[in-house]
Amino acid sequence: MLRHLALAAAFAALTAAGPALADEDAAAKAVEAAKQYSGTTITVVAEAGLQALLDTQYSGPEWEKLTGIKVKVVELPFEEIYTKTILEHQAGTGGYDTLLVSPAWLADVVSNGAVEPLDPYIEKYGVKAEFDDVNPAFKDWMIYNGKTYGLVVDGDVLVTYYRKDLFDDAENKTAFKAKYGYDLAPPKSYKEFGDIACFLTEKYQPKLYGAGVINTGYTHFFFSERFRNHGGKFFDEATMKATVNSEAGLKALTEMVEQNKCMSPGIETWGFAENLSALNSGEIAMTISWPPLGRWTQGVNIDDKALSWVPATKVKDKIGYAVNPGGHPQLASGFLSAVSPDSKNKDAAYLYAQWMHSKSQSLKNVMRPVGLRDPYRLSHYDSPEYQALWPTAKDYLVVLKEGASQGLADISFIETFKYQDAMARAVNAAIGGEDPKTALDNMAAEWDQITEQVGVDKQREAYKVWAAKPSAYRQ
Structure with missing residues (x-):
């Protein structure tokens, strides 16, 4: 009888604790655990510029107030973060x-x-249930060969932005269908992207051009997306010879070069800033870029003095959002928060990462003007607070969710930087006038050299790990 009473009492205690456990919050757990390290200092790496302001203006001071742990921020340009980490x-x-x-x-x-x-x-501090809230494509980022090495703090995915007023114009719709045989709508393929760009340019130039794209700085992201949507694979897994100069590669790069002809004069040298300026000023009808444009075209989050460089918008309430042509957009860059094995404050360093990654804290971060953090949790997309930031924010969040769910991960194997650099130079060479086939053959040869330097067998194993991810190849 005593044994039965004891078991009943234990069951009652577990039942009573159920709601509390269900409501367990990773941010609150991190704060409570971190208090034991009050008075210490952790050094946090941040990307220089707007991104670092999240840590210096918001998260760092808030973390110190909550836990007593000081946050020292080391700002590094994007291109130096990896090398200085190593x-x-x-x-x-x-x-x-x-x-x-x-x-x-x-x-x-x-x-x-x-x-x-x-x-x-x-296992010690976390709330594993919160991982179920992370978009699966971004959850893939955190794991390598079965182990977790980072927590997502920024979920990037490329998005198509288009002028709803021009796409919905009855005259445009009739003329477009008469010429191309299908309805004027957000492009479902890269061929359609080119058709629409040429159609609108022919009608509205020089006042407005059908599209604008980024052609400097980040071109490997855009080629990588098109290449895989056309069915391309980066290597022959048996030989580890590069296959970027395949039919899929030639089709992707040729399209990029040819479609530039229907865009704004000087498009060949446009970077992120030029593209944003053209969209906000109403000079282009369509583009593909990162999530912050969704806010900035609406004039949202640009009142911070750090964003004074963002051009005033003339297209507020005119911009629509769509998943990129092909249906599988690039998950271009993004960030994980990780812990150095050489840290003398590993637990405190991890707890800061858990807090930043958590449901409650991350929602604040993805809505702040600085930091350039973009949604990555299912609760971000469903947040009534985020959906209320501007009238079409809900539509924008639907596109981010759908795009990321079907998104394509950046390449990640040994010496990734070298492969990306070779890809970007090949794309830029073709945009600058070199024959696309020649540019791709040169890239493939350079990739093969890098693979030989790394070691074919070593690279094959790293490639297999990456290629096994659902977000590596969607077809």
Whole structure:
């Protein structure tokens, strides 16, 4: 009888604790656990510029107030974050505690031993149920070869932006269908993207051009997306010879070059800023770019002085959002928060990462003007607060969710930077006038050299790990 009474009491206690456990919050758990490290300092790596302002203006001071832990921010340009992370680890000084890692670098930082496996910390401090709230494509980012090495803090996906007023214009719709045989609507293929760009340019130039794109700085993202939507694979897995110069590669690169002819004069040298300016000023009818444009075209989040460079919008309430042509947009860059294996404050470093990644804290971050954090949780897309930021925010969030769910991960194997750089130079060469086939053959030859330098067998294993992810190849 006593045994039965004891079991009944234990069951009652577990039942009573059920709601509390269900409501457990990763942010609150991180704060409570971190208080034991009050008075210490953690050094956090942040991308220089708007991104770092999230840590310096908001998260760092808030974390110190909540936990007593000071946050020292090291700002690094994007192109230096990976190299300095590796160099710092090789020096073994423990100069960084909480790291910033782009998913493309994961194979490299893991193979170099430059990141701490996080599974023991998640088991100790985490709330695993919160991982169910992460869009599956972004959840894939966190894991390499079965181990968790980072927590998502920024979910990037390329988006198609288009002028609803021009696409809905009755005269445009009639004329377009008469010429091309299908309805004027957000493009479902890259051929349609080119058709629409040419049609609108022919009608409205020089006042307005049918499309504008980014042709400098980030071209490997745009080629990589088109290449895979055309069915391309990066390597022959048996030989590890590059296949970027395949029929799919030639089709993708030729389209990019040819479609530039229907865009604004000087398009060949446009970067992110030029493209944003043209969209906000009403000079282009369509583009493909990162999520912040969704807010900035509506004049949302640009009242912070750090965003004074963002051009005033003339297209508020005129911009629509769509999943990119092909249906599988690039998950271009994004960031994970990770822990240095050389940190002298690993638990405190991890707890800051868990707090930033958590449901409650991350929702604040993706709505703030600085930081350039973009939604990655299902609760972000469904947030009434986010949906109320502007009249069509709900439509925007639907596109981000759908696009990311079917998105294509950045390449991530050994020496990823070198492969990306070779890809970008090949694309830029073709945009500058070189024969696309020649540019692709040169890229393939350079990729083969890099693979030989890494070691064919070593690279094959890293490639297999990446290629096994659902977001590597969607077809």
